[in-house]
Amino acid sequence: MKTRPDNTKDDVxxxxxxxxxxxxxxxxxxxQQYPQYRDELIDLSxxxxxxxxxxxxxxxxxxxxxxxxxxxxxxxxxxxxDPILVAExxxxxxxxxxxxxxxxxxxxxxxxxxxLVKLRDKTIKLSTVPTRFIEAVANAIDESIDTMRAAxxxxxxxSSATSFKADGKPAAEQQISFDEAIENSHLSExxxxxxxxxxx
Amino acid sequence: MAIPLRKIPxxxxxxxxxxxxxxxxxNDLERLPAQELVQRCTDHGTPVPFEVSLYFLRKKTESxxxxxFKQVFTxxxxxxxxxxxxxxxxxxxxxxxxxxxxxxxRLVEMLVKDRDGDETRLDFYExxxxxxxxxxxxxxxxxxxxxxxxxPLEHASALAGENDDTNEISSDxxxxxxxxFALGISKLDDSSFRFRLYAAINDLxxxxxxxxxxxxxxxxxxxxxxxxxxxxxxxxxAVKTVNNxxxxxxxxLRAKLPVEEEL
Numbered sequence: 001m002k003t004r005p006d007n008t009k010d011d012v013x014x015x016x017x018x019x020x021x022x023x024x025x026x027x028x029x030x031x032q033q034y035p036q037y038r039d040e041l042i043d044l045s046x047x048x049x050x051x052x053x054x055x056x057x058x059x060x061x062x063x064x065x066x067x068x069x070x071x072x073x074x075x076x077x078x079x080x081x082d083p084i085l086v087a088e089x090x091x092x093x094x095x096x097x098x099x100x101x102x103x104x105x106x107x108x109x110x111x112x113x114x115x116l117v118k119l120r121d122k123t124i125k126l127s128t129v130p131t132r133f134i135e136a137v138a139n140a141i142d143e144s145i146d147t148m149r150a151a152x153x154x155x156x157x158x159s160s161a162t163s164f165k166a167d168g169k170p171a172a173e174q175q176i177s178f179d180e181a182i183e184n185s186h187l188s189e190x191x192x193x194x195x196x197x198x199x200x
Numbered sequence: 201m202a203i204p205l206r207k208i209p210x211x212x213x214x215x216x217x218x219x220x221x222x223x224x225x226x227n228d229l230e231r232l233p234a235q236e237l238v239q240r241c242t243d244h245g246t247p248v249p250f251e252v253s254l255y256f257l258r259k260k261t262e263s264x265x266x267x268x269f270k271q272v273f274t275x276x277x278x279x280x281x282x283x284x285x286x287x288x289x290x291x292x293x294x295x296x297x298x299x300x301x302x303x304x305x306r307l308v309e310m311l312v313k314d315r316d317g318d319e320t321r322l323d324f325y326e327x328x329x330x331x332x333x334x335x336x337x338x339x340x341x342x343x344x345x346x347x348x349x350x351x352p353l354e355h356a357s358a359l360a361g362e363n364d365d366t367n368e369i370s371s372d373x374x375x376x377x378x379x380x381f382a383l384g385i386s387k388l389d390d391s392s393f394r395f396r397l398y399a400a401i402n403d404l405x406x407x408x409x410x411x412x413x414x415x416x417x418x419x420x421x422x423x424x425x426x427x428x429x430x431x432x433x434x435x436x437x438a439v440k441t442v443n444n445x446x447x448x449x450x451x452x453l454r455a456k457l458p459v460e461e462e463l
Contacts, residue, residue: 013339014324015209017331018216024419028429040342042434044335046413050398051287051334066297067277070304071270077312083263084315127233153234154267 009037013044022048092151093143094120108140109133110194115185118176119152126153128178132198202226203259207323216327222251229256238268242275250276250329258314258322277304280333287337303340307333400456401449408449410435411442421446 012034019026027045031038078085094116097105106116118124119137126149138148156175176184182195202223205215218226225248229237241253253276256264264272284300293299313319325332401412414431415421421431422439432439 010321010339013335014321014332017335018324018327022417024414024417024429027414027417027419027434031429031434038434040338042410042414043342044338045417046401046409047334047338048331049413049416050401051330063274063278064281066281066301066304067274069301070277070308071274073305074273074308074312077309079312079316082315083260084266084269125235127235150265153265 009040012037013040016041016044017048092120093141093147094137094151097141105137105140109136110191112185112187112191115181115187118181118185122152122154122156123174123176124152124178124181125175130178130198133178133195136198202230202255203261205323205326207320216323218251218326219249219328222249222255222326225249225252226255234265234268238264238271241272244275247279250279250333251326254322254325254329257311258326260315277307280304280307283333284337299340299344302344303333303337306336306340396457397453400453403456404449404452408445408452411445412449412453415446 012030016022016026016030022045027041030041034041075085094102094105102116103113106113109116119129129152131145134148134152135145138145143151178195178199182192187195202218205218208215217223229240229248229252232240237256241248241256253272256272257269257276263269281300281304284303288296288300288303290296310319310322314322401409401416404412411421411431414434419429419431419434421442423430431442435442
């Protein structure tokens, strides 16, 4: 049988790894085609036969140093144009607004500043926010919907735009739904109705 | 719909396919809001197949938001770290943590290159993650080993007998070994037995592990037909050497496995 020296070792070994119904015949075919990888193929065939099943392997309780290191390595190697880094670097446009602009925006959106603060600080779970409302916010501050989504998604934060008078360290709040935010933000009945009408 | 794989097998004209269950789960998860998708991918109680997590880490269009990405990434790598600790435990390998880190770093590098668009090897991982990860692990061990840790005394014994081809193994013993293995193979359906047997095989010296491993894959030791691939030809050694190794391996496996589960 003709050998195929042009295939890289990695390709050959990975192709062997994903063969279905691997047996002695499969191994024989690969050994004939790629005699240059004989030792690796034999070793791999036995490894695949005897390896423990890891399909259901859960993670351990705490994230190990190795995992933390893997994430750091990933971040450091990632291309600057990768959407993950681009989105990560996007600042929250609502945090950039000064007090007056923030109030104007709230007025424009027919909500109060308390409701808008909850949105800005991601206290409201993004998945519960109607698309029409996100669109309205994005249009009002001349941002794209994707940028707004990226900025408002994630765990609740303590905004750097907020000034605190208490002595204790401010803590991020638990996330609440859009409906809960409507009920708990001292909005007028008219504002509540308008927001509810935006629901998808 | 799940994005199709691009890698094409050598003897085919269609790209590799994911397992049906993986493809279906990806399709189901893609319909969920991002938050729920991430919850499923990070659920420790009912972990999703590795292939599914990898799919969402590779996906660049409509990519996960950064904090969601990190959650899925961290969960996947924490699971892989736990899996690696089982097969590369600290007590068995020198610098086990470094070896485990190297395995994970190689995967990270593939993921980065994949997201850069000049890598398709991760397609293999979406077809069968476990097997590909085992291949990666073996490759790292080959390069920065020690590949195996064997009991020095056992190893010395194996080496001492290696060139013992002049010692005839009686056909009675050979037949008994084969008969006993045939019995053992029939018990491979018992997953508990299989796990312990394979763990014991992995602890054998390489030469003995090779003959047992090939035998269990269904390869004959020898054959009258010169066209048949045999263990002897594959390992490029005499039939007697194969039988010697088999006999030594058999003795060790018998000693390690409980009496009531004799091979």
